[in-house]
Amino acid sequence: MTYDVAAIRARFPALASGIAHFDGPGGTQTPRPVIDAIAAALSAPLSNRGDGTPGERNAETIVTESRRALADLLGADPAGIVFGRSATQLTYDFSRALAKSWAPGDEVVVTRLDHDSNVRPWIQAAESVGAVVRWVDFDPATGELTVDHVRAALSERTRLVAVTAASNLIGTRPDLPAIARLAHEVGALLYVDGVHHAAHASVDLATLGTDFYVCSSYKFLGPHLGVLAAAPALLETVWPDKLLPSTNVVPERFEFGTLPYELLAGARAAVDFLADLSPESVGTRRDRLVATYSALGEREDVLRTRIEQGLAELDAVTVYSRAARRTPTLLLTIADRSTVDAYRFLAENKVHAPSGAFYAIEASRHLGLGDTGGMRIGLAPYNDAADVERLLSALTKFVYR
Template sequence: MPLDVESLRSHFPSLSSGIAHFDGPGGTQTPSGVGQAIADTLTSPLSIRGSSVASERNAEAAVLGFRSAMADFLNADPLGVVYGRSATQLTYEFAKHLSARWGPGDEVIVTRLDHDCNIRPWVQAAEHQGATVRWVGFDPATSELNLDEMKAALGPQTRLVAVTAASNLLGTMPDIPVIATMVHDVGALLYVDGVHYAAHASVDVKALGADFFVCSPYKFLGPHCGVLAASPALLETLTPDKLLPSTNAVPERFELGTLPYEIMAGATAAVDFIAALGGGGGSRRERLVAAHSDIEQHESFLLRLLETALADLPAVTVHSRAAARTSTLLLTFAGHPAADVSRFLAERNVLVPASNFYAIEAAGVLGLGEAGGLRAGLAPYTTLDDVQRLIEGLTAFLA
C-alpha cells in the first residue's frame, strides 16, 4: 500500500491508548503537530490582527494561513473561505442570510439522505418565510439518492437545493456534478454538506459545482471548527447583520467577533499534515490530491476485507450499498440492538458507536428510528489489526 500507516500513526499520541478507533465519522484523532500549532499560536505574542508589532502580525498570519490552507484543501478562492464554529452553525447562519429573499411561492429542496444539519435549518427557514419544502428520498435497498425525484422536484420556483456530498450514516456519495447541473439549469443555488465527504475524498468545489460547500476540520485530523467555501462574488450578494464598526469585507462580514486564531492555526496544521502524506514535490494542492489518492487506496483495501468478513457473519445486515461511497458501513443485527453490540466491542477496546448520528430522516427511511445502527468508519490511521479486532469482536458477539 502507498500509505505508510505505521509512520503516520507515530504522530498521534492518542493511538497509544490501544483503542481501535472506528468512530472517525464523528471526529478523528489528532496528530501532535496540530496540537502544537494551537499551543504555539496561543502562547506566542498574540493580539488583535494588524501589522505594527509581532503580536498583531501573528494574528493576521493565522487568519490568512487558514484561508490559504482551506482554499488549497477545497480548491476554492481564499477570499471565499468563511470560518465558523461548526458546519451546523454555518448552515443555520447561511439559511438565515439566503432565506431573507424567500417568500410564498418559493421552494427549497432537501433530501432524506442528509444529516439533519443540512435539513432542519432549511426547513425552519422556509417555514419562517412561508416558502415550500420539497423532499427527495433514497432507495433503502441500494442507499442511492433518487435523482429522478430530484429532477421532478426542481422547477422555476426552486431557490435552493441542499444535499450531502457523502452520507454520514451510509457513506453514499451522490453525483454532485450532475445534481449541480440540474440545479443551475433552473436558476437555483446548490448548498453541499461536505463534512463526511471531505474526510475521505479530495475535494474540488469548482468541479463539484457547489455554490456553497461546508466541512469540518475535526473530521479530517484537525480541531473542532467549521468551514464554508463559496465564490467571493456570491458572498458579496449577501448582507448579514453585523456590528456597525465591523468590516463589511468578504469573507469577514460573516465572521462575528474576534476569530480564534489558535484554532485556525490548528486547522492549517491539519491540512499541512495531510499534504505531507502526498510527498515533497509540487504545490500544497497537488500534494493534497496525491495524499487523498493514497488514503482512498488504503481505506478501500481495508473496506474490502471488512465487507468480505461481514458477508460470512450470520444475522448481519450491511445497509451501505451505494455504488459510490466512503469507507463507512452501517450495520444492524437480527435480534440484537446495535447499542448492545457497541458496548460489547467497547469492552474489547474497539470503539464503534451505535446511533442514528443525527441522520434522523435516513434512519427513518431504513426503519431504524432513533436507535439507528452500528457505524464503522475507517480512517487514514486504521490498521489491518484494527479491522481484525473488529471482525473478531463481532464474531464473538454473534457466536
C-alpha cells in the same frame, strides 16, 4: 500507499491507548503536529488582528495562512473561505441570510439522506418566509440518491437545493456535478454538506459545481472548526445580520466576533499533515493533497473490502451501506440484538464503533431504523489491517456469545 502506516500512527498520541478507532465519522484523532500548532499559537503573543504589535501580526498571519490552506484543500479561493464554530452554525447563518431573498411560494429542496444540519436550518428558514419545502427521497434498498430523484423535486420556483456530498450514516456519495447542473438550470443555488465527504475525497468546488460547500476540520484530523467555501463574488451578494461596526468585507462579514486563532492554526496544520502524506514529494500543496486523497482512497477501499467480507460471514448482520459510490463507512444492525450493546461490548475490548442515528434522523427513519439507527464503522487515515481484524474478531464474539 507508499508511507509507513506504523510511522504515521506513531504521530497520533491518542493511539497509544491501544484503542482501535472506527469512530472517525464522528471526529478523528489528532496528530502531534496539529496539537503542537495549537500550542504554538497560544504560546506566542496573540491579539486581535492588526499590523502594529507582534500579537496582532501573529493573528493576522494565522488567519491568512489558514484561509490559504483550506482553499488548497477545497479547490477554492482563499477570499471565499469562511470560518465558523461548526458546520451546523455556518449553515444556520447562511440559511437565515439567504432566506431574506425568498418569497412565499418559493421552494427549497432537502433530502432524506442528509445530516439534520443540512435539513432543519433550511426547513426553518423556509417556514419563516412562507417558502415551500420539497423532499428528495433515496432508495433504502440500494442507498442511492439519484439525479432523477432530484429532478422530480425541482421547478421554476426552486431557490436552493441542499444535499450531502457523502452520507455520514451510510456513506452514499450522490452525483453532485449532475445535481448542480439541474439546480442551476432552474436558477437555484446548491448548498453542499461536505463534512463527511472532505475526510475521504479530494474536493474541487468548480468540478463539483456547488455554490456553497461546508465542512469541519475535526473530521479530517484537525480541531473543532467549521469551514465554508464559496466564490467571493457569490458571497458579495449575501448579507447576514451583523453588528454595526463589524466589517462589510468578504469573507470577514460572515465571521462574527473574534476568530479562534489557535483552532485556525490547528486546521492549517491538519491540511499540511495531509499534504505531507502524499506519495508525491514535489508539487504545490494542492497537488500533494490531491495525491494524498487518491492514495488514501485506494487504501481505504482495501480495508473496507476486508470489513465487508468479514461482515458477510455473519448471517445475523445486515449492512445498509450499499451505494455504488460511497465512503468507507458502514452502517449495520444485528438480528435480535441491540447495536448499543454491541458498541459497549466492543468498547470493553478497546474497539470503538458507536451506535446511533448520528443526527441523520431522516435517513435512519427512511431505512426503517426509526430514531435508533445502527452501529457505524468508519475508517480514518490511521486505521490499519490489525485494527480491522480486531474489529471483526470482537464483533464475531458478540454475535455468537
